Amino acid sequence: SLNRTPLIAGNWKLNLDHLQSIAFLQKLHWSLKDASHDFDAVEVAVFPPFTDLRSLQTLVTADKYEIAYGAQDLSQHDSGAYTGEISGAFIAKLDASYVLIGHSERRTLHAETDEVVAGKVAAALRHGLVPVLCVGETAADLEEHGPSAVPVAQLRAALEGVAEGAEIVVAYEPVWAIGSGQAATPEQAQQVAAALRAELAQLLGEDAAASTRVLYGGSVKSGNIAGFMREPDVDGALVGGASLDLDEFASIVRYQK
Numbered sequence: 001s002l003n004r005t006p007l008i009a010g011n012w013k014l015n016l017d018h019l020q021s022i023a024f025l026q027k028l029h030w031s032l033k034d035a036s037h038d039f040d041a042v043e044v045a046v047f048p049p050f051t052d053l054r055s056l057q058t059l060v061t062a063d064k065y066e067i068a069y070g071a072q073d074l075s076q077h078d079s080g081a082y083t084g085e086i087s088g089a090f091i092a093k094l095d096a097s098y099v100l101i102g103h104s105e106r107r108t109l110h111a112e113t114d115e116v117v118a119g120k121v122a123a124a125l126r127h128g129l130v131p132v133l134c135v136g137e138t139a140a141d142l143e144e145h146g147p148s149a150v151p152v153a154q155l156r157a158a159l160e161g162v163a164e165g166a167e168i169v170v171a172y173e174p175v176w177a178i179g180s181g182q183a184a185t186p187e188q189a190q191q192v193a194a195a196l197r198a199e200l201a202q203l204l205g206e207d208a209a210a211s212t213r214v215l216y217g218g219s220v221k222s223g224n225i226a227g228f229m230r231e232p233d234v235d236g237a238l239v240g241g242a243s244l245d246l247d248e249f250a251s252i253v254r255y256q257k
């Protein structure tokens, strides 16, 4: 992971209302503080539902938590007649650092195309949010095209038109590993992370590729995180199910211990 600060991020999906999210973040903060977690050494971020963001902003600001937060999605559009959509401007105004883009559940359940994903990446960057761009192949893709072809193609499509040097985070999440209990092996994650980084060098330049964090996601738990983190091109994890269990998530954050 070179000079890249590891990032452990929790995707809460459609879980935890604003009151539950306040309680969870307070407990997470104190659990990590009690364990003397070095937040500069391993960054922590959570991705709550939109309706929690304002509450988390208040909590994090008032109590000076060193936990970052972001939205799970955003609109490609900044304003206008788009009922139900949330603008990057609104998310940025709540001091969010990040926004998930192109999660496999959005791609499949909400029919997000590569073109929509690219529009959302552009919108995030326009508003100073760091996109956490999710890419990953299905089991059928893996059989048909091998491990890296689909994630690399998704990366290329999503970064169409993005300026050299842009700050993004990439999350490699094999669809077959998400919520299945069947994580990729560290070697599999490393192979695709390295291929994504090579493509990043083409798309954003060598310096950006060297500083961009590539996360692994898909059935990460306290028992398998250390193996992923030992790989040179894996710079952290995007955690779904296990991010809702306080002790489990805190243990993942503290993978070095």
Ligand code: PEP
Pocket: 011, 173, 177, 178, 179, 180, 181, 217, 218, 219, 220, 238, 239, 240, 241, 242
């Ligand atoms: C995810 O949905 O981003 C994810 C990685 O889920 P899980 O950890 O539950 O596999």
